[in-house]
Amino acid sequence: MNRFLTYVLLGFIGCLMTAIQVFGQTTTAGSYFVNNRYYYVDRGISGSTRDATGIDYILLHEAYNGTLLAEHYIMGKITGIRGATTGWNRKVTIEVNTASAYNTDRGSVVSYNEPTFLAYVTYNAKKYLALAINNGSIISSFSFTGYAYNEMLTLVSGADVTSPLPFLAADPVAFQGNVGIGTLGPAAKLYVKANNTGSDINATANLSGDVIVEAPTGGRLANKGASLEFALPANTDGSNPYGQGRILTVAGNTANGQAVGKMILGTRRQFTKTGDTTSWSYGDDLVIDGSGNVGIGTLTPQSLLSVKGLITAQKVKVTMTGWADYVFENGYQLPSLQWLEAYVKAHHHLPDLPAGDTVTTQGLDVGEMNKLLLKKLEEQTLYLIELNKKVDALQLENKQLKTEMGDIKKQIIEN
Numbered sequence: 373m374n375r376f377l378t379y380v381l382l383g384f385i386g387c388l389m390t391a392i393q394v395f396g397q398t399t400t401a402g403s404y405f406v407n408n409r410y411y412y413v414d415r416g417i418s419g420s421t422r423d424a425t426g427i428d429y430i431l432l433h434e435a436y437n438g439t440l441l442a443e444h445y446i447m448g449k450i451t452g453i454r455g456a457t458t459g460w461n462r463k464v465t466i467e468v469n470t471a472s473a474y475n476t477d478r479g480s481v482v483s484y485n486e487p488t489f490l491a492y493v494t495y496n497a498k499k500y501l502a503l504a505i506n507n508g509s510i511i512s513s514f515s516f517t518g519y520a521y522n523e524m525l526t527l528v529s530g531a532d533v534t535s536p537l538p539f540l541a542a543d544p545v546a547f548q549g550n551v552g553i554g555t556l557g558p559a560a561k562l563y564v565k566a567n568n569t570g571s572d573i574n575a576t577a578n579l580s581g582d583v584i585v586e587a588p589t590g591g592r593l594a595n596k597g598a599s600l601e602f603a604l605p606a607n608t609d610g611s612n613p614y615g616q617g618r619i620l621t622v623a624g625n626t627a628n629g630q631a632v633g634k635m636i637l638g639t640r641r642q643f644t645k646t647g648d649t650t651s652w653s654y655g656d657d658l659v660i661d662g663s664g665n666v667g668i669g670t671l672t673p674q675s676l677l678s679v680k681g682l683i684t685a686q687k688v689k690v691t692m693t694g695w696a697d698y699v700f701e702n703g704y705q706l707p708s709l710q711w712l713e714a715y716v717k718a719h720h721h722l723p724d725l726p727a728g729d730t731v732t733t734q735g736l737d738v739g740e741m742n743k744l745l746l747k748k749l750e751e752q753t754l755y756l757i758e759l760n761k762k763v764d765a766l767q768l769e770n771k772q773l774k775t776e777m778g779d780i781k782k783q784i785i786e787n
Contacts, residue, residue, distance in 0.1 A: 409519045412448070417514035419527040422507050429493055429502040429533055430514070431524040432470055435477045437499035445471040446525075448518010454486065455509040462486070464511060468518075469543070470501055477501055480543040486511075490539035495528055501539060540588060578631075587621075592630065597622035616640055618654055624662030632662035636671070690739040696747035699754065706754050722748055 403410040433444035454462040470479030491504040552558030554565035587598040599620040606614040624632030637658040645653040659667035667673030669680035
């Protein structure tokens with residue numbers, strides 16, 4: 373019996389030693405050494421965000437700043453609570469996956485209930501990769517669960533950091549299957565259902581769309597902005613995806629405090645866009661500027677529709693007032709042909725019509741020109757009618773003269 377108990381006790385000790393090897397406490401307080409990595413369970417992050425405007429930061433770990441780094445990483449979940457049971461009472465959950473080593477920083481975040489993003493900041497003369505949190509009602513009771521090494525996990529005020537810059541993450545966050553936002557039954561790879569009110573055609577809010585793409589630029593630029601691109605494979609075997617079409621929005625002007633925009637729709641093609649090099653570039657095919665002007669083939673439309681190039685159409689309808697039928701009304705003063713001859717000799721074009729150099733510099737108003745041409749045609753019609761009356765009178769006079777001449781000849785012969 374004693375031997376049996378000895379075997380049981382030895383077995384228990386062996387299992388305990390194995391467990392200690394897997395979940396052994398390390399010199400890093402509050403962590404377990406699991407699969408050769410440090411794992412934390414509900415590690416507290418002291419402090420709270422400010423009840424103010426602006427941004428506070430959770431320092432994750434050091435970032436590359438010109439000196440080669442040892443390994444640093446955070447892989448896990450950060451949680452917190454904004455407000456209280458009588459206030460916001462919003463639970464904050466942020467999934468973090470970041471790493472800095474040697475000369476590279478990588479990372480991505482997925483946040484729930486709160487918009488957060490990764491940023492570079494400088495704190496106590498060191499550069500860190502940090503989690504940026506918008507202020508408002510206080511967020512407190514922060515904790516972290518997950519893997520970490522050479523971590524900071526320290527909450528600091530935005531007033532205590534310098535040189536904040538957004539971290540432009542390149543790491544993918546992938547989803548398999550259809551993704552639905554605002555809907556339980558997405559019918560496409562990405563399906564976004566609008567809110568209950570929908571987007572107002574007369575919206576005046578800063579942001580009012582159902583899907584918003586924000587440019588990462590640090591200011592208002594006329595040549596860079598936010599875009600939505602459509603890609604197709606460049607190769608017939610389905611490989612080498614290449615952007616084929618793009619909707620790009622840039623600043624309509626670069627003045628501070630302005631919200632004037634310009635939208636450019638273009639397709640990719642091989643041509644010489646800048647310099648002398650032919651490349652696969654996007655054309656500025658269709659432009660809508662901040663005045664509502666539309667340009668085709670031009671980036672600077674000067675009217676509601678500006679087209680640089682040839683237009684082919686089956687029918688064009690121009691609506692206008694003041695048609696030239698007044699020429700046929702009683703009392704219209706038709707210029708004399710003598711006056712018209714003198715005008716043409718002096719100006720080398722018909723009256724009321726633009727001169728050739730004017731058309732070259734200012735273009736041609738098609739509707740107005742058709743009206744003026746009709747006016748001239750109707751005036752020519754009046755001239756022809758008047759001329760026809762004179763011809764008829766001359767023919768009648770000629771007929772009478774012929775009759776009289778015949779009578780005279782007859783009298784001469786008879787005498």
